[in-house]
Amino acid sequence: MQGLRVGQSIEDAEPLAEADPLVLAGLAAAAVLLLVLAGWVLLRLRRTPGERFLQSLAGLEEVAILTHPNPDPDAMACAMGTARIAEAAGVDPTIQYAGQIRHQENRAFRTVLEFDAEGIDGKADVACDDVVLVDHNVPRGFPGAEGIEPVAVVDHHPGNGVGTSFTDVRPERGSCASIVTEYYQELGAERYGPEEDVSEDEDLVLDSPLATGLLFGLQSDTNRLTKGATPAEFDAASYLFPAIDSDSLERIANPEVTAETLEVKARAITNRTVDGSIAVSHVGDVTDADTIPQAADELVRLEGVNAVVVMGRRDGVLHLSGRSRDDRVHMGEALEHAVEDVPMASAGGHARMGGGQLSIEHMEGLGPSDGMNVESFEQRVIDCLRGDV
Secondary structure (H helix, E strand, O other): OOOOOOOOOOOHHHHOOOHHHHHHHHHHHHHHHHHHHHHHHHHHHOOOOOHHHHHHHHHOOOOEEEEOOOOHHHHHHHHHHHHHHHHHHEEEEEEEEOOOOOHHHHHHHHHHOOOOOEEEHHHOOOOOOOOEEEOOOOOOOOOOHOOOOOOOEEEOOOOOOOOOEEEEOOOOOOOOHHHHHHHHHHHOOOEEEOOOOOOOOOOOOEEHHHHHHHHHHHHHOOOOOOOOOOOHHHHHHHHHHHHOOHHHHHHHHOOOOOOHHHHHHHHHHEEEEOOOOEEEEEEEEEOOOOHHHHHHHOOOOOOOEEEEEEHHHHHEHHOOOOOOOOOOOOOHHHHHHHHHOOOEEEEEEEOEEEEEEEEEEHHHHOOOOOOOHHHHHHHHHHHHHHHOO
């Protein structure tokens, strides 16, 4: 008899031969089930993030794509790219955002690339229950945001937010646009330049407006690929290049600036307090809070200055924007420490770039709280940048 183990007698093997056929059939079915399960797991592991993202949307009827409040080019471009992928999955997308589109580059992006999005004031305005977050991983910026449970999250900022069906958070990336661009590569999207007619037969298309938006998005978040850029950003730029419209890119990158923007930049330089290679500047009252990060971009270019924080008042709120070229200064963490004792304040960001805002009333102290005046807060910011706090 074949199949006997060494030392096994014929009598020992007889019970197996005489086993109930139902038991044998059950064992065979279990073996088949294990093989199928193993194959499914292997297939899932082999799927690219882009394929898994598309699959996570398939089967939904509609989806609300939320950017972070006051969206920048990276957020807007990723929302555009996500909407196109949703359509390829047979889903009806609606792009939405809280706050305003204010910075002149952001407004130019919206106009030149025809960014189609709706503003929202609260959770009741969100288009549907199925929500995708792009360029942030925790819903914020409007009443009821904490009650939203996204189905998918695509982001490059640090955080613990997750989607119920899909999560792709890569803090090591310099931009979210590089992640979305990677999805298009993985899904085999057909690229079309500005002079080419887009075929209606393709499931997923990367046309010129989208390619231009994604390229500008990743450039804006990495200061033209000079800060925080990774090889993925350069790979994405190379992939996008054949489809971009250089004229549209120029119009977005060099819009007209307001007189206030130039005035705030000048005040940031004039009002600066310098401590070694650190500079902090209070520019006073502003009507456009987006002038503050632009002033920070200007101030950090000064010779001998490697880390800056610019602050300004608008409607009782002190807005902060920081930039760092110093490896010893993690700007996001420094600003977070600076506001941690102020009620309802928020701040954070990356090593090279950060921002925040706090109520001046809360900063100065409510009730029995001692609080801080603006001058004391400036010194606290300097101490945090130096690592003394």
